[in-house]
């Protein structure tokens with residue numbers, strides 16, 4: 001059985017926050033301080049999560065009615081990373097990628113990255129998929145290298161914990177993979193991007 005990707009809406013915010021909290025708890029068994037506490041604090045993190053949902057940037061991969069994974073993708077880089085990339089070519093800036101432990105080991109994270117990159121390439125000509133990664137989590141850096149990303153640099157703000165910048169050219173993405181499909185009309189090139197997505201495509 002495959003995964004269906006749909007835009008998250010207001011009704012999903014608690015479930016997304018729960019997944020991120022469960023993921024942070026799982027990370028405590030890893031040799032990293034990644035997500036050891038919400039950054040910069042719980043309230044501000046939750047506000048950002050809710051704002052991204054409201055703006056149509058956050059997507060969920062569903063396995064039936066189980067929330068199996070999530071990704072947030074946008075056209076612009078957030079401060080403090082706005083000026084840290086080499087160019088301002090169109091790109092998908094992705095954040096908050098997480099896969100439920102019940103669905104780990106099936107490549108869902110990889111499929112969500114490919115899907116977001118291809119969707120942005122088709123939707124607005126994105127040449128890159130870009131992600132900021134926890135500075136000190138070298139295991140996670142290796143994960144992105146295995147996905148075909150290259151390390152660009154660390155951002156200049158050394159206090160920013162997720163400042164290891166990785167990118168992959170979207171033309172290097174051959175396929176989404178992993179039996180993941182997006183719900184809604186299969187007309188990516190005609191699909192509006194972001195907040196202007198019609199309401200009927202937003203609910204699950």
Ligand SMILES: CC(C)(COP(=O)(O)OP(=O)(O)OC[C@H]1O[C@@H](n2cnc3c(N)ncnc32)[C@H](O)[C@@H]1OP(=O)(O)O)[C@@H](O)C(=O)NCCC(=O)NCCS
Nearest residue numbers: 023030097098099104105106107108109110133139140143
């Ligand atoms: C990163 C992630 C989305 C990848 O999903 P996936 O493609 O389905 O891959 P898996 O979950 O099977 O993970 C692949 C490997 O990377 C490891 N890994 C994943 N995230 C890791 C992390 N944050 N720190 C250390 N190792 C990590 C897994 O333990 C696994 O190792 P294994 O092959 O030895 O078992 C998912 O593992 C996840 O939710 N990680 C935690 C949250 C996270 O770090 N998100 C990325 C933020 S930039």
